[in-house]
Amino acid sequence: MAEVTHPQTAVPVEHGKTGFWALTLGSIGVVYGDIGTSPLYALRESVLAVTDSGQPADGQAVFGILSLIIWALLIVVTAKYVVILLRADNNGEGGTLALMALASRALGRRGGTLVFLGIVSGALFYGDAIITPALSVLSAIEGLKVVTPAFDHSIVPITVLILFALFAVQSRGTARVAAFFGPVMLVWFATLAVSGFWHAMRNPVVLAAFNPAYGMAFLGSHRLVGFVTLGAVFLAVTGCEALYADLGHFGRNPIRFAWLFIALPALAINYLGQGALVLADPKAIENPFFLLYPDWALIPMVVMATAATVIASQAVITGAYSLTRQAIQLGLLPRMEIRHTSAALAGQIYLPRVNVLLLLGVLLLVALFRSSGALASAYGIAVTGTMVVTTMMAFIVVNKVWRWSLAGAALLMAPFLFVDLTFLAANLLKVFEGGWIPLALGAAVMTVMYTWRRGSRILFEKTRKHETPLVDLVKALERKPPQRVPGTAVFLTSDPQSAPTALLHSLKHYKVLHKHNVILTVETDPSPRVPEAERVHIEPLSPTFMRVVLRFGFMETPNVPGALAIARKLGWQFDIMSTSFFLSRRTLRPAKQSGMPRWQDRMFIALARTANDATDYFQIPTGRVVEIGTQVSI
């Protein structure tokens, strides 16, 4: 099977060249979209968690909730992520998978537990990637309800339309519009701060919420209800794991600066403003975010919020592409078509299949839940799960890489783990209301990853036996040549070192060899285009065998006949009408005895069938192609 290697992406932004301010602005657009749109629903859901249980949303409750939100932002986001985790980079890259690699390197072995933890957090991220767009866009459009009740029926259709459009434009690439993300989000944070400040100043007592005692007192007096509320409070910090995942794109300092001086103050002030509004007018709890604004500003704010949530969703979608590619490279998922959308940035990619699956998931969620309030109950579990995993891995890194003593590392990380576990427990209360969705999705993704890993290993073991080094085979054939038939046979293969299965099959079942034989490999280069002079590499192996490597850039569509025309100039006499191209295919069949249960066999076979076949795009005339298939039982 001819295989195209995908390049390791270069980090999209060159650190040295781009200035600090440009990176800071960029990080505001990409990193803080998700957490920056949480004010749309986080406070409302928290207060409703109290009132829905029949207790009044009195001053004490509002102060308690505000205090919990502010301290969640300070402890979870600022202390854990911004101060500590941003230091734990793997050659400048962040994110759970990078952390996993760092930790397993520190442990000196490929620990099964760590890989498992990595798979768990990766799988949970997909749950997140479908909830974030659904929840945030819905909550932005729900602002229309405040404008006029006439819009009540059109909220779901408008949301569906926007989400549809968002996913439809993904194939065009986002490089052109991404430049606006930063400025738009900057304006968004500014409006958050201004509106919050306005209301907070009219009721300055809310500032007392900075006192953590209010939060503690609330949890103490409300007990189970307080615990449930904690699950909703957590909505205020969802999205903060993105600032760690995107570390490689922007660098530590721009991300820190953007958080400490722009995002954090704006968020804190806005929550305080919402608190002041609810204290002054308890009825405002219907939608405390949009009610911060005067009537004339409502429509512009709905537009603004929609833009911000679209940007936030974009960041999550891009994250899902990157994660999928990493997972493919780590051998956790079957190969899928990866399209590059920009010649300038290798990291700008688009995965059609992931895009379609995400869109279906998002639309399904919107159809099932229909309001951001209902969807909020599904949100959180995946993120808290990821956070717990991250904290545990960070402990290993602090202990082994930073060489802190066990006690010191424990002392540093235990409080965070305690907070994360508390949030996880609070979110687990929502399992039956909707939290099962990200859990089920995560479990499904994990099963897929596990099956793919296990099946690939079994397949590798089975096929390795049949592999013969090409050079040995050629020698043997030259010594004792079989019957020759006229013409040229080109065998496409991804591994130029061993004999292609199509060749072995011809020998076994046809007992003949062509007059000329070419082992052809197509490689994808990490650069966007490859000059013609470097396109073809020919290496003769024997009078009748040669090895040819064709190289294409990641933005080029491989055109094999075109490239072979160049080969002719290099002296290879090549006539396409007397040439047959042989592709090796593998058909898998479930075996009665294999390492996996039968359902897993079938799942693996189905996955392998969906794996994208690079040879589909080589533009070889179909009349000259023979696919030689072997059956392998797995």
Added chain:
Amino acid sequence: MVTSPAVSPRDDGVHVGESSPASRLAALTLGSVGVVYGDIGTSPLYAFREALHAAQDGGQATRIVVLGVLSMILWSLIVVVTAKYVLILLRADNNGEGGTLSLTALATRVLGRRTTLVFTLGMIGASMFLGDSVITPAISVLSAVEGLNIALPASSHFVLPITIFILIALFTVQSRGTARVAAFFGPVMAVWFVSIAVAGAMHIHEDPSVLAAINPLHAVTFLYHHGHIGLITLGLVFLAVTGGEALYADLGHFGRVPIQSAWLGLVLPSLLMNYFGQGALVLAHPDAIENPFYRLVPDSLLLPMIVLATAATIIASQAVITGAFSLVRQAIQLGLLPRVAIVHTSESFAGQIYIPRVNTALLIGVLLLVGMFHTSSALASAYGIAVSTTMVMDGVLGFIVIWRLWNWRWWQAALLIIPFVIVDSTFLAANLLKLFEGAWVPLLFGIAMVLLILTWRRGTAILFAKTRRSEVPLETLLRSLEKKPPHIVPGTAVFLTSDPASAPTALMHNLKHNKVLHEHNVILTIVTADTPRVNDDERVTITPVSPHFSRIALKFGYMESPNVPKALAVARKLGWQFDIMSTSFFLSRRALKPSAHSGMPRWQDRLFIGMAKSASDATDFFQIPTGRVVEVGTQVTV
């Protein structure tokens, strides 16, 4: 590729022994009660309630409203089900088979040519029938379990989980086949119809004036006075006749007379009694409107009734699922859908089939609907639009058949059918009002089906045109090979093909690209017989064609899993020298590629390729040792 058998489509839901005509008729009638009337028989659970809710429009359920709704239900049952389906369409059978697709085939035959109009009508009708099969299990099981809300109000949280559990269980057992339990379906449904008749009859005396609803004027005046609300109500009245189309689809299984006698003798009277009982109850106790069906039953009998209703709705869902399997198989045989794996679950009945992929798709659809709508009331807004579309299509196709096949004058046929089409279209219009509330779901499902069918038809036509050119009759090839023999290599080559008359593509490829011919060549065809098993002496047929070539046909029963090496061992006894270690089995595969210039837009190319890929490959299951198999693939652009 290997042809799948044209299994005789006679699905026998019930076991009919060899016995006297009278007891045979009785057995078939009982069987039809179990299979055909499950859906329409469980409509009383929700139809009257929903129609009345819509009709009272937030106000009181006055006598005019109740009588109007009852009258509409009564006359819908008489006009749509009794007159149109039971009396007229049941006569329009295609060799004993009924259903939209059979009607389409019949109409095509009598017109003497394939017309786009007839094809489109049939395709839409069939697609919508499938759209419906997703809703029926969801709404009927939900409405039965919702009885718990009355019996044990504390258990209302469990309605949804119990429903989902029942549905998953129902779809899981499909793979085992239903032959063993199907024998109970008829008796259970008969008990059901008697119980709802008795439950209704006990309440009619509370307000006997309800019988006045027999007068169609009540229906007409209600519609006339209520305008828009009247039309909305009509959309919900239609719930009482949904399932009526099933009695036509199942015609082939039971025959006309049993279906007709079951309807006129048991089902229709029971339904009418029950609806009248519900009407009288609501007139006497207006608060019963919350769930008039279960309120008919005394408290002590409530739980048994819920269990019986659940059983009845499961049977109804079973009928719909079986119907979907049959319809998909018919569609595959007509070339409207790609071949998918069909599993036979019973040795004695060729018609007992199970289609894993359809089962999964239905289960997902049903669970989604339950997840989206939560209650049977909410689901009622999604129900009806697909059925009423199917009914309109049936009506128009019926017109063609009556006109051309029965040799009526066109205006006579029109005079007979047009009133029905008007009624159906009115129902369709009424159902369209629910489009945004939920009716878009089955519509979307139906449209997706139409899209799949269109793509498959167009794609296969393009593919056929492209591959026909490269097809060579085997005899022609042999003659030219004898004139100019290629290089001969030792060993035996077995080519598996579905068309023994023309040269397999794998053979053509060997000659073209490898320029070789094996010493012995066998063109092997696998035939699936109509019988469950085939005797060993009938298994193999060998026809020598030339010194190098012979044709072999292997015959397997539909319950056997084809084992080619074993069957070839039988062939050895017939004189064919065969050594599996020097034999190569060649399978021809076709890999499709989208092309820039084809009859279809690019997305449709891809959809077609996806469908073609998903088509099941019979050769996967022939148990040939993998080391001896070579799959020779050609690429074809579509």
